[in-house]
Amino acid sequence: MKKVKVLLVLILLVTFIKAIGNPVFFVKKDSTSKINVDTIQIKNDVLKLCTTPKARNYKNIASLNEAGNYIKQEFTKIGLEVSEQVFSVYGKEYKNIIAYYGPENGERIVIGAHYDVCGEQQGADDNASGVAGLLEIARQFQVHKPKTHYRFEFVAYTLEEPPFFRTEYMGSYVHAKSLKDKGIKVKAMISLEMIGYFSEEKKSQEYPLSILKLFYPSKANYIAVVGKFGKGKITRVVKKGLRKGSDIKVKSINAPASVQGIDFSDHLNYWEHGFDAVMVTDTSFFRNKNYHQVTDTPETLNYYKMAEVIKGVTYALFNLE
Template sequence: MKGVMLGLLLAALAGTVRAKNQPALADTVRLRRHLQFLTSTPQPRNYLHPAVLDSVAAYIQRQLRAAGAYAVGPQPYAVRGQTYCNVLGSFGPVDGPRLIIGAHYDVCGDQPGADDNGTGVAALLELARLLGQQSELPYRIDLVAYTLEEPPFFRTPNMGSYVHAASLKGAGVPVRGMVALEMLGYYDDRRGTQHYPVWPLKFIYGSRGNYVTVAQKFGNGRFGRQFARRYRGVAALPVKRFKAPAWLPGIDFSDHLNYWKFGYQAVLLTDTAFYRNRSYHESTDTMARLDMRRLGLAIEALLATVLTGE
């Protein structure tokens, strides 16, 4: 009997050790809290309401500081006589090549933008919290919340991600790669819910909108290949790796496109946006349509991927 009891005790202790060594889990309560803040601002968080954008930027700074980021602060710049700002926070070693992970916090028009791109920002903030719990990181990770990704500034030098990428290039900062978080919270397991820019792709990737995808252009380099492979290997939800010519509609529809412009390797992590979520840029893009559990799984896979190192 003593031997049995000792065995059970050792097994329990071993289970405790394994639990401590497991990656931290995403907190869906915190994700909901972030999304509630983002979708309940007095006016929509678009370029016409700079005071609202400033309040969101201040919220993001507070969350990054609370998570333990260092060098937290805004990156202001002027557009049409008005000041807008990105928000930056860093984790890990100060020196050496860095990984950039970013998400835009503005919306298009007068809509709440729960998935677009509230889920990207919420994921960024929850990732910050999880990174802050690590005793050490293999390299520097810069988290960036961008302003002015949406029209009328999309594909112009006024995009926050263009300003940030240009600043890195101008300063000669070595960059390992960049990951754009763009809409990560909408999933649908029914057939026929997933659409594509070219219809034959449904025979390759399926017609169910139940996965997250890592999208990149041809010739994106070693970083993109490694990130996609590692993310798919650790994710607890379906992951599709998508690589296509840069001209294919949708492949560059987010902030990663500006890092490509400056010669950096970058990927898009997304629920495929308007190819699945029919509330894209509509007033119906609300929290009620989101899947918090799968959003959390997408974040946990991202954490595990960036902790892998090279």
């Protein structure tokens, strides 16, 4: 344990030094876009995803498809080009829903969130909150129509949850592999993984290692940007955008995947295929005790803070250079 603590201290020191010594960001200094996120809309998105006839898990394909169809309809309503990435697992068909913005030959920026759940629960924070964020960011693109040379892909993944987590059957693995196989350049990927649960109570935030309590808050009132150790640039870009574009408190960490939780979402598959990726998260089970429980319901979310997270990520995306 002592060796692990020493390693974590060294990691944090290196990250801090690199941030000071290399303060290069790809976020513009100014933005004229006024980003207004509708809390009623994002709440409605969460409610819609949480009220399928059965839990939207891999066993209940009809309910999973109902959620996927809702996402597709919302992307279409926004006015974006939309496609389905259909793949087969053990003789059953599943699908990622993808919407596009920007020139077809542009370097890719992927924004993704999984829409399936683990077991028989509603999955409001995990991960209807992330999907609601994905939909709202897409709406903001269509409202403001930012000029860009990038090709943005808004991807709603299926099969992120067990028993498919860390397998080639994850929807995000299928998507990342397809980009790699086609030789498509990917600038960055952002995974929206549980962005709706917050608390102002002291000691409401936990960490995978006790030493992290020396560097991070005890209140679960911030959003985290999580990146791979040695890949701090994209983490700093997203963190910078979140801070400039919203009122939410933002913390970040770049650490090895061996630290619990660092690679616990769809971004891990983009790392595996050699792409830069980060996770934007409320830190999942390190604060939200409703994780993978029937108590993960829409009324437990803070839609105001969730809206601020969405504003911040949108601002970062609008201002990438």
